[in-house]
Amino acid sequence: MSDARVTxxxxxxxxxxxxxxxxxxxxxxxxxxxxxxxxxxxEVVDAVIAGGDAVVLMPTGAGKSVCFQIPALxxxxxxxxxxxxxxxxxxxxxxxxxxxxxxxxxxxxxxxSERQEVERALLAGEVDLVYIAPERLSNDAVRGLxxxxxxxxxxxxxxxxxxxxxxxxxxxxxxxxxALADLVGRWPGVPTMALTATATDATHKELTSRLHLExxxxxxxxxxxxxxxxxxxxxxxxxQQLLKLIQDxxxxxxxxxYALSRNAxxxxxxxxxxxxxxxxxxxAGLDARIRAANQSRFxxxxxxxxxxxxxxxxxxxxxxxxxxxxxDVPKSVEGYYQETGRAGRDGLPATAWLAYGLQxxxxxxxxxxxxxxxxxxxxxxxxxxxxxxxxxxxVGCRRRQLLAYFDQPTDxxxxxxxxxxxxxxxxxxxxxxxxxLSTIVRLQRERNQRFGAxxxxxxxxxxxxxxxxxxxxxxxxxxxxGADISERGWRSVLRQLIAQGVVQVADDYGTLGLGAxxxxxxxxxxxxxxxHDLERSSSGxxxxxxxxxxxxxxxxxxxxxxxxxxxxxxxxxxxxxPAYVVFGDATLRALATERPQDRAALSGISGIGxxxxxxxxxxxxxxxxx
Ligand code: ADP
Ligand code: MG
Numbered sequence: 001m002s003d004a005r006v007t008x009x010x011x012x013x014x015x016x017x018x019x020x021x022x023x024x025x026x027x028x029x030x031x032x033x034x035x036x037x038x039x040x041x042x043e044v045v046d047a048v049i050a051g052g053d054a055v056v057l058m059p060t061g062a063g064k065s066v067c068f069q070i071p072a073l074x075x076x077x078x079x080x081x082x083x084x085x086x087x088x089x090x091x092x093x094x095x096x097x098x099x100x101x102x103x104x105x106x107x108x109x110x111x112x113s114e115r116q117e118v119e120r121a122l123l124a125g126e127v128d129l130v131y132i133a134p135e136r137l138s139n140d141a142v143r144g145l146x147x148x149x150x151x152x153x154x155x156x157x158x159x160x161x162x163x164x165x166x167x168x169x170x171x172x173x174x175x176x177x178x179a180l181a182d183l184v185g186r187w188p189g190v191p192t193m194a195l196t197a198t199a200t201d202a203t204h205k206e207l208t209s210r211l212h213l214e215x216x217x218x219x220x221x222x223x224x225x226x227x228x229x230x231x232x233x234x235x236x237x238x239x240q241q242l243l244k245l246i247q248d249x250x251x252x253x254x255x256x257x258y259a260l261s262r263n264a265x266x267x268x269x270x271x272x273x274x275x276x277x278x279x280x281x282x283x284a285g286l287d288a289r290i291r292a293a294n295q296s297r298f299x300x301x302x303x304x305x306x307x308x309x310x311x312x313x314x315x316x317x318x319x320x321x322x323x324x325x326x327x328d329v330p331k332s333v334e335g336y337y338q339e340t341g342r343a344g345r346d347g348l349p350a351t352a353w354l355a356y357g358l359q360x361x362x363x364x365x366x367x368x369x370x371x372x373x374x375x376x377x378x379x380x381x382x383x384x385x386x387x388x389x390x391x392x393x394x395v396g397c398r399r400r401q402l403l404a405y406f407d408q409p410t411d412x413x414x415x416x417x418x419x420x421x422x423x424x425x426x427x428x429x430x431x432x433x434x435x436x437l438s439t440i441v442r443l444q445r446e447r448n449q450r451f452g453a454x455x456x457x458x459x460x461x462x463x464x465x466x467x468x469x470x471x472x473x474x475x476x477x478x479x480x481x482g483a484d485i486s487e488r489g490w491r492s493v494l495r496q497l498i499a500q501g502v503v504q505v506a507d508d509y510g511t512l513g514l515g516a517x518x519x520x521x522x523x524x525x526x527x528x529x530x531x532h533d534l535e536r537s538s539s540g541x542x543x544x545x546x547x548x549x550x551x552x553x554x555x556x557x558x559x560x561x562x563x564x565x566x567x568x569x570x571x572x573x574x575x576x577x578p579a580y581v582v583f584g585d586a587t588l589r590a591l592a593t594e595r596p597q598d599r600a601a602l603s604g605i606s607g608i609g610x611x612x613x614x615x616x617x618x619x620x621x622x623x624x625x626x
Pocket of ligand 2: 065
């Protein structure tokens with residue numbers, strides 16, 4: 001890190017001018033059609049308009065874009081936005097143009113003449129916001145161009161979106177982001193902003209120091225996403241469970257299904273498609289053209305389900321993803337939170353659903369064992385997995401546990417997760433645990449053998465399989481001591497004992513050994529509480545269900561909503577933009593329930609600013625009047 005950096009005045013020295021607030025609000029109303037700032041947006045916007053730097057940690061869907069877009073529109077000059085995903089820049093720019101903002105992008109997909117036109121417009125001061133790929137900023141010619149813009153029509157703000165990409169320890173590290181550090185402070189008087197949805201303190205610290213933003217205003221918002229309903233269910237037949245979730249609760253909705261392997265991605269997508277779901281695969285092994293086409297279909301068409309590996313999702317701004325489903329357990333709570341966070345960015349109800357089973361635990365342990373990396377790295381991965389398993393097995397409120405993980409403890413249960421909606425019953429599993437541990441111990445002591453879950457459950461249940469007979473395991477004193485618990489029951493017990501550290505997956509083959517707490521449990525010194533895996537409907541819907549966006553509307557509003565949706569699809573197709581660029585679901589919902597009858601009333605609907613009123617006002621009014 002260079003010591004010769006320019007330190008900007010701490011923002012706390014600059015009182016936000018009331019004039020800035022009203023100019024910001026005016027732009028928020030007129031351009032975006034939003035009534036008020038959400039959460040801490042206003043605070044950030046004021047600080048940046050006053051000339052200060054800002055580091056902004058807000059969850060996905062909180063509205064980080066507004067935090068830099070408004071200052072860019074209020075301050076003199078062009079706002080420079082670094083965004084890592086070229087494939088998505090186009091949509092970001094389209095969405096801005098749709099509200100009348102003069103937006104451009106600069107990336108490697110452009111022809112020379114397109115680039116020259118953007119450069120001309122920049123130097124002429126005709127651009128409100130320019131999106132740029134990080135690698136372009138290492139280019140001397142581009143830096144020179146920006147210097148001339150700064151000296152001429154001006155740069156209003158330098159915003160680094162997805163700023164966690166600068167973190168070398170994160171999942172999304174981009175070397176090009178490191179080079180951004182020497183641009184910070186290059187244009188005196190131009191506020192720098194770093195924005196990310198990453199919630200961990202470690203990433204916050206790392207990006208702050210790498211980007212020299214120690215003196216910036218730091219805004220860490222609440223990471224709660226109250227509209228997301230968290231549900232984690234025992235895995236029986238994940239494809240069937242998933243299909244049930246989609247059919248019962250998310251028919252025709254856009255969704256993302258995460259699976260661990262490319263193979264599982266392709267199979268699941270094909271299986272769903274054969275059952276009438278509009279499902280398509282996405283993973284890094286697909287041909288680049290197919291990948292781009294599938295991503296674009298997901299973004300543009302209504303109600304597409306993409307089945308993907310975790311390679312999919314960062315920077316996807318689609319606001320109306322109604323569910324995110326995991327059919328394999330994620331490697332960490334951080335990953336789970338980021339992936340589920342892609343649901344419900346528009347603030348409307350959405351579901352985060354995970355099916356989780358014994359096999360997941362065994363497989364993840366195996367991945368860690370086999371991974372290259374030193375002991376410290378493996379310990380970190382193990383700790384990550386353990387936190388994730390604890391979230392899966394908790395009998396308490398999932399949201400409380402999630403927020404506590406991110407150091408944002410709350411003192412009340414959320415009422416919108418499965419454990420709140422259908423409280424989990426627990427039972428004293430101490431004796432069952434002792435039976436299971438004795439089996440492991442006897443195999444080791446008497447036979448010098450280690451086995452995996454299948455064989456141990458067969459021994460406990462007293463099942464004379466060929467393998468049991470081959471090893472004469474029916475002669476063990478523990479043979480059949482657990483016949484009172486079903487096979488499914490034992491798998492549930494075992495899964496929970498592994499999660500609690502009572503049993504350990506000992507090696508690559510998934511054989512079992514005693515965990516750290518094993519000896520104490522065997523001696524009766526540590527009681528074990530287990531949850532009853534409810535034999536509820538297999539998608540775990542419980543008694544209440546997440547409402548599809550329009551399901552709770554009365555019949556006539558629902559009909560109107562569907563009419564508006566069909567009209568929107570036509571508009572989107574005609575213009576070649578995603579449907580949400582025309583209007584978001586939240587706006588359609590408000591139109592269908594409030595039914596404004598004239599332009600004045602129409603402009604009071606959230607999401608309808610001046611440009612959209614002009615463009616679509618007559619169409620919408622005539623649909624509403626029909
Ligand atoms: P983030 O980048 O934080 O994930 P976005 O900037 O993509 O979130 O915004 C998420 C959604 O919230 C968008 O659909 C956006 O239009 C909407 N939004 C942002 N700010 C407001 C606001 N003040 N009022 C209403 N909707 C808002
Ligand atoms: Mg964003």
